[in-house]
Every structure is written in structure tokens, then in C-alpha cells.
Amino acid sequence: MTTSDDGGGALGHEHLDKLTENLRKVEALSKRLMEVMSHKTTHNPALNAPNQELFTRAATAYWSQAMQNPAKLLEDQIEFWGKSVKHFAEAQQALAQGKLVAPEDPGPSDKRFSNPLWDSHPYFNFVKQQYLINAEAIEQAVAGVEGMDAKEKRRLSYFAQQIVDMMSPTNYLATNPDALEKALETEGQSLVQGLENLIADLEANDGELVVRLADEQAFEVGGNIAASPGEVVYRNRMMEVIQYKPSTETVHETPVVLFPPWINKFYILDLKPQNSLIKWVVEQGYTLFVVSWVNPDRSYAEIGLEDYIEEGVLAAIREVKAICGVEQVNAVGYCIAGTTLSMALALMKKRGDKSVKSATFFTALTDFSDQGEFTPFLQDDFIDGIEEEVAEQGILRSYIMSRTFSYLRSNDLVYGPAVRSYMLGEAPPAFDLLYWNGDSTNLPGRMTTQYLRGLCQRNEFCEDGIKILGETLHVKDVSVPLMSISCETDHIAAWKDIYRGVQQMGSRSKIFIVSESGHIAGIVNPPSKKKYGHYTNSDLKGDANAWMEGATFHEGSWWPRWEEWLSKRSGKQIPARDIGDSDHPGLAPAPGTYVVAKSKA
The missing domain is CATH 3.40.50.1820 (Alpha/Beta hydrolase fold, catalytic domain)
Known part of the structure; x- marks a missing residue:
């Protein structure tokens, strides 16, 4: 990551002052963020996640399986522990030898990790590799659960994947090299603009977070779209x-x-x-x-x-x-x-x-x-929640249906756009x-x-x-x-x-x-x-x-x-x-x- 115009390793005083000024703006915007969140529109909480019975049944099936075949459980755990410890040991060894380089094998390709720093920088590569190890462990654990109804197993797999996608290091500023580079390049202005974008989206939807996917000012229905006579x-x-x-x-x-x-x-x-x-x-x-x-x-x-x-x-x-x-x-x-x-x-x-x-x-x-x-959304707990929602509101509000469709492709329609808008400050x-x-x-x-x-x-x-x-x-x-x-x-x-x-x-x-x-x-x-x-x-x-x-x-x-x-x-x-x-x-x-x-x- 470049930190100064002349390629040096430290920010100049002017850049540091500008960065500090923008970070103060972030603090002021945070107060505005808290204000809009305090007036957030509410909806039935049953629409946010499956009821606890799904996870209880999954845990029961998992532990029942473990009691019947403890060797399989230990095998899975030891594999995860082994990969994690080996990964940490290799990073420690590289540091001890003064080799601040990432391993030759960067791991599987994933468009979320397209920045070269994910493969070339030891810190980002370590974070990425450990995330992939964790994700694989969760996916294997879910796949290995037996004794669950097929629909329940499918739901468990979906919600587990949502957790995996949400925890991607690309979704967090401290572990996203694109966002960090942009913040330094723009002297913090990208963070200010990102927070402005976040607050604008919240204000437009009564405190409910619906990521804006397109520039709404660029189109007019009946003007440059939907214009057939x-x-x-x-x-x-x-x-x-x-x-x-x-x-x-x-x-x-x-x-x-x-x-x-x-x-x-x-x-x-x-x-x-x-x-x-x-x-x-x-x-x-x-x-x-x-x-x-x-x-x-x-x-x-x-x-x-x-x-x-x-x-x-x-x-x-x-x-x-x-x-x-x-x-x-x-x-x-x-x-x-x-x-x-x-x-x-x-x-x-x-x-x-x-x-x-x-x-x-x-x-x-x-x-x-x-x-x-x-x-995942057509079982009784969710539909019971929808029935309660429409009984109170008279309608199923648009953002609820929109959110459901978006989370079927969460990396493309939720997290990716959110990163670009809120962390990179892009329109x-x-x-x-x-x-x-x-x-x-x-x-x-x-x-x-x-x-x-x-x-x-x-x-x-x-x-x-x-x-x-x-x-x-x-x-x-x-x-x-x-x-x-x-x-x-x-x-x-x-x-x-x-x-x-x-x-x-x-x-x-x-x-x-x-x-x-x-x-x-x-x-x-x-x-x-x-x-x-x-x-x-x-x-x-x-x-x-x-x-x-x-x-x-x-x-x-x-x-x-x-x-x-x-x-x-x-x-x-x-x-x-x-x-x-x-x-x-x-x-x-x-x-x-x-x-x-x-x-x-």
C-alpha cells in the first residue's frame, strides 16, 4: 500500500492533517448515523432468522452423532485444529526468518480476493487463508450432520452459508486492503463518503438497511427507460x-x-x-x-x-x-x-x-x-412471521421481499455493493x-x-x-x-x-x-x-x-x-x-x- 505521493513509507504532515480532519468528519457523521438508527422502522423479528428450534435440532443431531461415533467428531476437529496451527506456525516461522512474504500457493481463486495484496502481503494472506479454513470447517460440519429432515438440513446449510459469507474479511475495514488503500489514497475522504452513502441509504428506508444498487438520478421512468410510445x-x-x-x-x-x-x-x-x-x-x-x-x-x-x-x-x-x-x-x-x-x-x-x-x-x-x-423461507416459522407482519401492516412491505431475494445471492447483491458503497465510498x-x-x-x-x-x-x-x-x-x-x-x-x-x-x-x-x-x-x-x-x-x-x-x-x-x-x-x-x-x-x-x-x- 502506498502511503505518500513520493512512495515513501510515512504520511506527510499535510496528508496526515487532512486524514485527521476527515476522521473527525467520520465521528460527526456517526452521530447522524445513531440518530437515523434510533428511528428505525421495525418489522416482525421472526423475519430476521429461523427460530431456535432449527439450531437446537441441528445441535441435537450433531451431538447424537458424536456420541455414536466420537472418532468422526474428533477427526473433524483435529483436522481443523491441525490446519489452523500449521497455518499459524508457518506464518511465525516466516516472521522469525525475516521473510515477510506470503506462501507460494495463494489458495483458491475468489473474486472477493482479487486485490494482489491478498496473495502477496503476509498479513492479508494469513487472514484470507484462516477465513477459508474456518469456512471449510463450517461447511464440512453442516454437511456431516445426519438424522435431520432434508428440508431442515437444507435450511441449516443456507443459514450456515450466510454466516460464512457475512464473516468474510472483505466485509471489514481492518481486513480489506482495497478499503485501506483507498482511505490512505483519499486521505480518509472515501470513509467520509462511505458513511454518507450508508446514512443516505438508511434515511431513504426509515432506518432499514437496503443497499442502493444503482444511481437513481441516472434514470427516469418514461424518459430514458420504459420509453416505448x-x-x-x-x-x-x-x-x-x-x-x-x-x-x-x-x-x-x-x-x-x-x-x-x-x-x-x-x-x-x-x-x-x-x-x-x-x-x-x-x-x-x-x-x-x-x-x-x-x-x-x-x-x-x-x-x-x-x-x-x-x-x-x-x-x-x-x-x-x-x-x-x-x-x-x-x-x-x-x-x-x-x-x-x-x-x-x-x-x-x-x-x-x-x-x-x-x-x-x-x-x-x-x-x-x-x-x-x-x-429456507417457506417453512412455518418464517411464514408465521409474515402472517403476523401482514396482519399488522396490511401489506408485505417491499424491502422485506427485496431483502429475501438479495440474500439468495448475498455476496453479489448485499456484501459486494455494501463494500463498494460504504467502505470504498463509491457511487x-x-x-x-x-x-x-x-x-x-x-x-x-x-x-x-x-x-x-x-x-x-x-x-x-x-x-x-x-x-x-x-x-x-x-x-x-x-x-x-x-x-x-x-x-x-x-x-x-x-x-x-x-x-x-x-x-x-x-x-x-x-x-x-x-x-x-x-x-x-x-x-x-x-x-x-x-x-x-x-x-x-x-x-x-x-x-x-x-x-x-x-x-x-x-x-x-x-x-x-x-x-x-x-x-x-x-x-x-x-x-x-x-x-x-x-x-x-x-x-x-x-x-x-x-x-x-x-x-x-
Whole structure:
């Protein structure tokens, strides 16, 4: 680490004075920090960690195993002790010999430890190596626990990993060479700016720490993102329906109505022209309508899945049919809105309603028999806590859901950004995707409970059926021609789980696709990027592994394949439609008013 401009080993007086001055600023800012923390918004403590029963069961299983096989316990302990003592002895020996160098073998690569000092500086290398030894010991201890339920073991592994990630030396100033170097280079200004960033994030979220991932001043919804031209042509308490302006002289007769998830906002599909699915669909010659969901406040406490179906999906389809003068539409549902679309289709089947000609699902789960990476949060202790939270607040506040998603990728979405912002004093990047990720929404209390209990825990839609709007709905009742797009590395809706649900759907015409990449990048994958490919296989009789073994890989985006399928179900070409009609005048320019409403408690 350089400590002076001329490469010398000591700070000059001017630099030392400046550093001292900035450290005084840190002290003053600390008082402001304490002030904002004293007014911190509270939430149900059960949402912070699993109840103690999980750790009690783990400890009981561990010690029971130790009593039955003490040699195994001693073996694990001695291995850990041996590595730690050997590591310390080697460092002591190097010091005694005056060799202040790190060992030749720096250990496994990890992007958290990209600074060369982690490998070349004896102090930082010692800290890193001991952390890795400790992490390995914890991981081995958890992996070796026997006699626990598989779900409980999965939860134990997740929370143990959270401890390992939190304790990384990169997360602490005294053991982070990047932060220490930056503090000296900037004469402490980076620490001042970092604390300013921390306090700003706390103040913006009523004392709750939500790390800002993107520069919020760099984007304007309806300005440089979500800027495709269109008009809101219908509005009710649940949604706005946006009709997009045609860009071709003729269009397919059958319109497309797209339902995005109401967890986050629809403009992930319209960030910028280069990767806008909305713009691309319009350019292919379709009349496109997109739903923009309301961001609910406490007055929406009793809104349930039935309201999202009746006043959302069914209302949008009804109004689109009226505007276009058609009997059928092609419907698209993304994530939770795809799950809801599938239930709506089952309800329409029961009612004899044939308004949907085909359905497309983007990363939409219907079979929740395997809870995947959300297993730690879908057990009774957490859901009991959520029920208590929504009973008190009326809604599941946006930061709680946002925090849950972030901790599934904690190093990338929590600790890494926190280090850059709070210890290095860097401004968050001007990254549209991360801006959208931070523009989160609340969830109605009743709907949250229905989803977590009825679908996630009891898997009612695929088991005995879920009772909604006077009908018992089952996945087998989804009988329209359909295409389902899943994503290979999706940690929110795993492709194998989506596949199981599609297999159970009653349609005689089903196409299943697996796109490369994850929940967002696998869907927002324009052909012009030539980035991610996709897999296809028409044989859906076997399990997911058999499907993938027999699948064909295709270079490039799945968008053109979907459009070719969609065009065959979209009727003849007609002159491009004007926006709205006499009964549906323009209420506001796209992207509408609901999308710009911020989360409120």
C-alpha cells in the first residue's frame, strides 16, 4: 500500500492533517448515523432468522452423532485444529526468518480476493487463508450432520452459508486492503463518503438497511427507460392497461396481452430500445397490450389472488377484446403473473370462456412440490412471521421481499455493493437493470398468505385443487395451446420445477424451452445481442433430466422461435390499429401512472 505521493513509507504532515480532519468528519457523521438508527422502522423479528428450534435440532443431531461415533467428531476437529496451527506456525516461522512474504500457493481463486495484496502481503494472506479454513470447517460440519429432515438440513446449510459469507474479511475495514488503500489514497475522504452513502441509504428506508444498487438520478421512468410510445387505455384499482403504438403498417388480427409480475414493475421488459421485448413484439407486427399493476398500500390488505384474476387477468382480456373487436387474445404471463394466468385459464375452462387462443409462460411455476432455493423461507416459522407482519401492516412491505431475494445471492447483491458503497465510498453505478431491481413493490396481505400457504406450502394447484371464485382449479384444467419458457440457471423459478408443472397441464399442444442464463437475462435476451442460446425438445413424457438429455441446443435468442409459433395463432394481417376507441380514450401516456408510484407502508 502506498502511503505518500513520493512512495515513501510515512504520511506527510499535510496528508496526515487532512486524514485527521476527515476522521473527525467520520465521528460527526456517526452521530447522524445513531440518530437515523434510533428511528428505525421495525418489522416482525421472526423475519430476521429461523427460530431456535432449527439450531437446537441441528445441535441435537450433531451431538447424537458424536456420541455414536466420537472418532468422526474428533477427526473433524483435529483436522481443523491441525490446519489452523500449521497455518499459524508457518506464518511465525516466516516472521522469525525475516521473510515477510506470503506462501507460494495463494489458495483458491475468489473474486472477493482479487486485490494482489491478498496473495502477496503476509498479513492479508494469513487472514484470507484462516477465513477459508474456518469456512471449510463450517461447511464440512453442516454437511456431516445426519438424522435431520432434508428440508431442515437444507435450511441449516443456507443459514450456515450466510454466516460464512457475512464473516468474510472483505466485509471489514481492518481486513480489506482495497478499503485501506483507498482511505490512505483519499486521505480518509472515501470513509467520509462511505458513511454518507450508508446514512443516505438508511434515511431513504426509515432506518432499514437496503443497499442502493444503482444511481437513481441516472434514470427516469418514461424518459430514458420504459420509453416505448403508447397510452393507458384502461384503469381500475388493480392495474393500468397500456396499448403500445404500432410501428408497422399492418398487424396480426389477434392482439397480445402481456401480464408481468407484480413483484417489481413491468418495465424490465422495456428498459431501453436495444433490449426491449415490448418494442420488439410491436416491431414484429402485433397489437400489444401490457398490464402495469398498482403498487398496493395498506388499503389493499384484503386483496387476494381472486382479485388479481378477476380484476386483473380477466378484466384486461375483456377490455382488450372490446378495443380490438375480437373474440380471442394471445396471453403472456411472466413469473407470478404466469402462475396466476394459469389459474385464470383453469377458471375460464370451468366457465366455458374461450377468450384465450394461446398462452405463453415466462419462468412461471405451477408445481411447488420442490421449493428450491426458497426452502429456507417457506417453512412455518418464517411464514408465521409474515402472517403476523401482514396482519399488522396490511401489506408485505417491499424491502422485506427485496431483502429475501438479495440474500439468495448475498455476496453479489448485499456484501459486494455494501463494500463498494460504504467502505470504498463509491457511487452506485448507472445500471438500468439494477435500478429496476431496486424499484420494488409491496404485496397485499391476503394475497401474500394465499400464495405462501396455498401454493408454495400445500401445492394446492397441483394436488387437490385451489378454491378460487367459487371453483376448484387444477393445473390439468389448463388446456389452451401453450409455450413455456424457463431459464437454465434461474434461482427463483428452477426450470425443472417449471417443467413438472407444464407436464401436468391438460393442453394437447405444449412447447417447452430452456433458455441459457437466469430469471431476467434468460428472458430479456434480444436476438441482436447474440448472447444466450436455448434448448428445445418436443418429447415431454420423461422427467426433466431425460428432457435435457434429448434436447437440441440452438444458438441465439428464443424470441424468433416464439414469434414464429405465435404468428400461426394470431390470424390474418389487418391495417394497424389506432390506440383505444371511443369507450377507451387515452388516460395517460405510457408507461402510465401506477408504475411511478413508490412503495408506501
